[in-house]
Amino acid sequence: MTRDSSSRVLALWCPDWPAIAAAVATDVSPVAAVAVTLANRVVACTATARAEGVTRGLRRREAQGRCPELHVVGADPDRDARLFEPVAAAVAAVAPGVEVLRPGLLVLSARGVARYFGSEQAAAERLVDEVSAVGVESQIGVADELSTAVIAARRAALVPRGGGASFLAPLAVKELAAEPSLAAAERSELVDLLHRLGLRTIGDFAALSTVDVASRFGTDAVLAHRSARGEPERPPSARVLPPDLDVEQQCDPPIDRVDAAAFAGRSLAEQLHVKLAAAAVACTRLLVQASTGNGEHLSRTWRCAEPLTPEGTADRVRWQLDGWLTGRSEAKPTAGITILRLEPVEVVAAGALQLGLWGGVGEDDERARRALVRVQGLLGGEAVQIGVLSGGRGPSERITMVPLGDELVPEADPNAPWPGRLPQPAPAAVLGSRPEVALEDSSGASVYVTERGVFSSVPYRLRWGTRTWQLQGWAGPWSVDERWWDRATGHDAARAQVLLGGGSAEQKALLLVCHDRSWSVEGVYE
Structure with a gap:
């Protein structure tokens, strides 16, 4: 079916973004061999590192063996989001309606930029130039559907209208799980099952009937099947956004530090999800807005494949505030934040979230978390801490205490070799x-x-x-x-x-x- 240009999606992808951001943060050249590790395994690396044989999933020591000059940096989502804000701001300066899927990937409607610059090709070239001016390489993909546009961005392709299924058909079926921000957590298991069933390409999967997929697999498989066939991934919905879901906080004194902004964001995220739970809906697109003492207004939209949890909302608010307050973009505020506002742009039925035994979204956990957040408000952010498994030789050394709400990053890698480490079992x-x-x-x-x-x-x-x-x-x-x-x-x-x-x-x-x-x-x- 041929789609109107108004439904076309443009995706901008910055290859190897975690590795590029790590290189920038450590003053290493982006063209150097850089790898980002998590749990002692490589999760991202630069093209130079790949040329030396480094790939995702390798153990850190094996990666260093293949590439002795490799710069190894630990994973840091806050760093990735903070350094991506200048890229998002550069695109938003010439193309309205930017939505961030994750640091390194954003999308927007292709209609406006195509009309303004004359064509989709001209718009893609202009946006690549704008991002290049910030010092970052990027690729553009345009297609009828969001997931197709993201896959096309990885190949710098402009898919013709109505040509999504033909474009996807020869690609490996693993491409359906290549972008975690668009797929459920179980998508990789689905792809592995399809491969074992002999369905090696997206076209093979698309050839299955919708009835067979729905009866044999789960909900995520149905969504993946719609994506493989180039069909609308989110069917039209008549759901009207419930009123008064927005939450706002007056910041007095104005916030100019990232830790204070993150604490305010956590509190506001809790208030938002209380309202969402009362309205029996969950948020899939979140608008973060901030106003400063000098009258500046900042906003950014975050889009998610799955409904946001309170923790997911708090993370995105923290990332965005970190990017605004410490970023290097021209949109960096010149005064402290006086008003912080969260607005759900798109919602789905609360049934899309995993419900707790007694109703609500993990109601018991949320009640406990709200109580702990109140304790932090009374005694300070360091008053409530969570233990994270760390590296070390003694039992006390293998625990890193992290304030509630901060990223759970250990002081030392627990999977690294620790000669002289206490043998199992550990003391109770x-x-x-x-x-x-x-x-x-x-x-x-x-x-x-x-x-x-x-x-x-x-x-x-x-x-x-x-x-x-x-x-x-x-x-x-x-x-x-x-x-x-x-x-x-x-x-x-x-x-x-x-x-x-x-x-x-x-x-x-x-x-x-x-x-x-x-x-x-x-x-x-x-």
């Missing part, structure tokens, strides 16, 4: 106070760990306060000698596990740590 309780104990041999002499990393004598009993236990067993010691070259930050210690005697009710296992020939309890096993 880690004692922050580390009470001192005495470890003795059968003659009553103190037992310590020698420079060779062994016990000075065989452990026999343990004294803790006024109590004495005979040991039923022990394991270790495991020596730790960290940063031995730096006296100020170095750490020399040893750990051991001991099983205390007594009745079954009194038996317990402890994790001990020895430093300067003195023992203390670091953890208790259950």
